[in-house]
Amino acid sequence: MSSVATDAATYIPAAPILLPEGPWQEVTGGVTAAKGFKAAGIYGGLRAQGQKPDLALVTCDVHAISAGAFTTNVVAAAPVVYCKKALEISKTARAVLINAGQANAATGDAGYQDVIDCASSLAEILHLKPEEILIESTGVIGHRIKKRELLDSLPKLVDSLSPTVDGADSAAVAITTTDLVRKTVAIEAKVGETYVRLGGMAKGSGMIHPNMA
């Protein structure tokens, strides 16, 4: 079922990024612009319709200092609960696995076990500890993730990892749901005496009124 996204632009165009003005310069690369990061996005058969990529992975070559902000909705999805625990256990992380198609929210204990299984399988492939893997999900609420399709796609997803712009763009496409554009940006700026890079990707179009902590 899985296939590699070779050209993210064929699925949805890039969003206009309205960066505030400041002492930084926009650069290409999104989440892979900074040193040490790779990304990939593939179609893993999770979406109900179409073959747009639906599985993304961002990895770091070293133990990255990690931080997170999460919905304060009491009915938090299983990946949210999992990530909060992972960040309590470890100050660093090595990978973020994201699926689109099913939100894995309001799915109870079974949904939480799905997250554990996904993190454990990816950790085994990447030779990491499960708590070094963080998970995000988006899609239809109340549906568990299509775990078999996801687990079967992990080897190809890992093989697709790339430090290039294409890697970042394919990941940015793979996390979209009803989005009409992919959202990715990177900047370079001098911090102290050294140039550093920051990049990112995001998704979102509806059910948007975040209140994260």
Added chain:
Amino acid sequence: TMLGVVTTDAVVDSDVWRKMVQVSVSRSFNQITVDGDTSTNDTVIALASGLSGAARISNLSSPEAAQLQSCLDAVMQGLAKSIAWDGEGATCLIEVSVVGANNEAEAAKIARSVASSSLVKAAVYGRDPNWGRIACAAGYAGVPFNLNELRISLGDILLMDGGQPLPFDRVAASSYLRKAGEVHGTVEIQISIGNGPGWGQAWGCDLSYDYVKINAEYTT
């Protein structure tokens, strides 16, 4: 649902990084709104590899921390605005700026109240320069201010000053909204509530018929 992943090669301590991320999230993703529904899955993960070779940032009050915070704010605001721009059914981004509040938090609260208002959003879609709805949404934000100091502008067009509605070119104001919608551009709403140092922004989008259509067809 909104999701985000942010990466950097800056060298930063864990406790400093975690505080920075929350500050930037508060100034960006937590200041956007499309439909008022808070998702079960909203998540932002931020990773710092430390591979840039820069000096370690271990003090939140250092100049380097301030520089990194500004960069993080910029990246997250850029992404956050693109989410609001891409709001389901939207024809334009709405940027609300509030000045003159007692502090950043109060300004941000008023800005988000206006950006969240269904009536303001519908008025923008209807190309209606409805200063009354903007004033109303500012007023119920939960932040007390002196009505006599309320000032509201739409783009460069001043609609209200000193708490008093002003005569303005309604056709020009409506045209400003229409043109923004035609090019999926940005509608700027500026609000001043006094002389305090607090400044904040929020971002939303207009509310169109398509929003209902999209969500009537996207099952749960």
